[in-house]
Amino acid sequence: MHLTNALRQFAAPRQEYFVQADLQAAARLTLNLGLCYSYFGVYSETAEAIANLYAVDASSNIVADSSPFAAGRTAKVVAPATAVRPLYQPDRNNWQPRVGFAWDVTGQGATAVRVAYGTYDDRMMQLLF
Numbered sequence: 001m002h003l004t005n006a007l008r009q010f011a012a013p014r015q016e017y018f019v020q021a022d023l024q025a026a027a028r029l030t031l032n033l034g035l036c037y038s039y040f041g042v043y044s045e046t047a048e049a050i051a052n053l054y055a056v057d058a059s060s061n062i063v064a065d066s067s068p069f070a071a072g073r074t075a076k077v078v079a080p081a082t083a084v085r086p087l088y089q090p091d092r093n094n095w096q097p098r099v100g101f102a103w104d105v106t107g108q109g110a111t112a113v114r115v116a117y118g119t120y121d122d123r124m125m126q127l128l129f
Contacts, residue, residue, distance in 0.1 A: 013041030
C-alpha cells in the first residue's frame with residue numbers, strides 16, 4: 001500500500017437512544033427520570049492505513065478478541081486493522097441513567113430549586129489517531 005498524503009478518511013458509527021419521564025410526586029415536587037444508551041462503533045480507515053498491536057498464537061496467527069498484553073512479550077504483532085480485525089473491541093455497555101427533581105419553593109410557580117445527576121459516556125476523539 002502506498003499512501004500519497006497524510007489525510008485519512010475515518011468512519012465510525014454512532015447511535016444514541018434516550019427516554020425520559022417527568023412524574024408529579026407531590027403538589028410542589030416533580031421528579032425527572034431518564035435513561036440513555038450510546039453505541040460507539042469502532043473507528044475504521046478507508047485505506048486500511050491504521051494498525052494496532054495484536055496477540056498471536058504459537059503459529060504466529062493473529063488471535064481475534066485477545067489482549068496482546070496477556071500473551072507474553074514475544075506473542076505480539078503490529079498489523080493493519082481490518083473488518084475482521086478491528087482497531088479495538090466495541091463497548092456495548094454504555095447505559096447512562098439520569099435522575100433529577102424540581103421543587104416549587106413557594107407553591108406559586110415563581111421560584112424553583114432544581115437538582116439533577118447523570119452519568120455520561122463519550123468516545124475517544126479522532127485527533128488521537
